[in-house]
Amino acid sequence: MSTSTRGGRRTSPLTAQDVWRAIGHASFAVLSHVTPAGAPRSSGVVYAVEDDRLYVAVAKDSWKARHVAADGIVAVTVPIRRGGLLSLIMPIPPATVSFPAVAVVHPGDHLTRMPRLARLVPPERWPACVILEIRPTGHFVTYGLGVPLTAMRDPARSRARIPTGR
Template structure:
């Protein structure tokens, strides 16, 4: 994008991997949009989340696996404590695959379960969702100085999604 930051897919994906929170947008059976905030794990070119097998999120993702993901990226350091600095963002489309928890790679399960000792019953009732990005990762405020975020044309970027 003309005037935007010079970014690479790996730079943006590393930024996504460091974030403790993402928002997943999905559609329910009635065609209504729903969003949910979740704690992710990044592995390779995929973003993973863990949910209960009987949760409403799981039902929506099984019904309609095409989702939107928005990753807020906190900016501003100490300045953000006194000034209204919005977060930077990375947004992308992804396809969700609902999988048994034991189908996720070991590092993903460890990160999502955060070292908790969970019973076999709890683990059996948990699924992992692999979100595979496609298209472009669209950025706002990534790789630019804070003041440049005021100029939306110069603060926006776009890179191809990572290979899955």
């Protein structure tokens, strides 16, 4: 990331590009929304990033496809693994990026034009899929991104709020 730290302090602010780079290196997120009946729902999803958007393949008949199509308002949290090999022997919390977003449901045939996402879905499941295109809105809210592990104990140093646009 272009953000550097000195003595545990951030010397330059995180940018949207820094956040997109971190999101692009991950592939798992938690997608949340409210059902038409007002009930909260969240689900883990595997995604691919292209052109400042996340793309998720889901079953045509899934609650995600039905409910997201109803209003398109979602929230996303992406955990970003930290600690390298040390995280294998010690419990190190991930950094996170959270943001509100608008989601649009596209036909599953979009997979043929999206090789990054297509690699995540077995070809035999393609006919039963639709694609969620998720466009962040507002701000990314980060925790622990661009700071050393020791700074994660200090909320003021470990959190950032960055506009999602480039």
